[in-house]
Amino acid sequence: MSSIKIFMPIFPETINKIYFNGYVNNTKEAYIVIYITNYSATTTKIFKHIKPNENRIIGCCMNTVHQSQQTILTAWPNQLIIDTSETYKLSQLILNNKKILNSNIIVMQYDIHKVMNTETLDVNCNEFEQLKKYLVYDSNMPQTIEYKPLCTVPSWISSSMYIQHCCNQINLLNWLQNTVKRKGKVSLKQGNYIVALIIDILLGYIVLELFLFDRTKNGVLLVGILEKLVNYMYSLLKWLMGAPAGLKLNNAFNKMLGRYFSYHVELWWLFLDVSGEKVDFVLQIIQYLGYFGITFQAAIISDIICITTFHSYCIYVYAARLFNLQISGLSALLRLFVGKKQNPLRGCIDSCQYTNQELFVGTVAFTILLLLLPTTIMYYIVFTLFRVLSLLGQYTLSRLINTVQTLPLYVVALWVTHSSKLAGNIFIETNKGNSEHLLLQVKILNKPLREVIRISKPPVDLPKNVEWRSVVSSVLTGNQII
Structure with missing residues (x-):
């Protein structure tokens, strides 16, 4: 049977x-x-x-x-x-x-x-x-098209969030055109993106009308903020060249680092002073680009943060490199006292017998690096903090861009109206009608809103994805945070 x-x-x-x-x-x-x-x-x-x-x-x-x-x-x-x-x-x-x-x-x-x-x-x-x-x-419905990026950002300009966002928007618009043209209708992901794009443009227009009503005043305000940042950096370096937090640092090494970093700040201020006349022109360009949406404004602000904090980033790179060299040197010299050395060919630690002259030179080098380490650490901590705060600001703007591009307003509207597009949970019950056979009725109920939002997100890439575990590891080891 x-x-x-x-x-x-x-x-x-x-x-x-x-x-x-x-x-x-x-x-x-x-x-x-x-x-x-x-x-x-x-x-x-x-x-x-x-x-x-x-x-x-x-x-x-x-x-x-x-x-x-x-x-x-x-x-x-x-x-x-x-x-x-x-x-x-x-x-x-x-x-x-x-x-x-x-x-x-x-x-x-x-x-x-x-x-x-x-x-x-x-x-x-x-x-x-x-x-x-x-x-x-x-029904001769076309199959789902896989998302394939139309353009990619070269690695040498990938640090610019604005360029990444423009490339991402081009890929999304190309995906939207191809899928709608092929299917002949708007699906959940396409509907979400279209509504989010409209909201993005409206919010961008409102922000521009509220805050960029006078480009001259805004230019003066921006130059004033940059001048305050530079003056604050001068004050910070002067504080570090003294006795920060009551710490006794190596005076000669401290003065050398302070003057070297102050020279970079002077060069940066000279660049801002020369380019200050072009601020109004730059703000005018930003205004026109901002009409594309608030996500473009956020990407521009992120790049502005990178440019305005470039001097502190340079100082951070120098301090991180110096800290990493000192930590690496100290760890290598520590092996000297236990009769060990690193074998780079085999990638392991081998035993080694050192002469008295080698032990003497190693002891002197270890002492010098150890005594200079507190001064390096002080500069490293301060400017690493600046770097992390800059990354946090860029990451926040990146999350804002991603949130606006994936706003589930279209799906929420369909869920409120109990649209059949969101029917997904299968419920089977026995039909009470007269029948000689087992008669079951399949009911398709709407999915929960959270699950619908999760599966209907358009293929949006996060412009600035920060791996915070990697950041913490780099801070502890002195590796550069890119």
């Missing part, structure tokens, strides 16, 4: 005579699945574009089955006739020209429109996944 499972659409009650077609899957010898994927009140739409074969099935559903209806189906090896005159009864089932008798038949009725329209269907069950594939194939 074979088991047969039939996925049958819920037919309209207003139509008395319905013809349908579908597919037959012989997954196992004793287990057959039949998928009914198309129906109509006329035979023309059902039989016109398909030919009889062992994988296709046709049939009819009506109150009274006449001999003429059975004659129409005789050319097909797979036939299914449903009689609904008294009860929901499978009047005839023929598979491979053999009439099926004494079988366990389960009829699962489903809403064909919900299954077709949903984009969040839970396809953990292979049978529902196959049903979805057959429905998509019959």
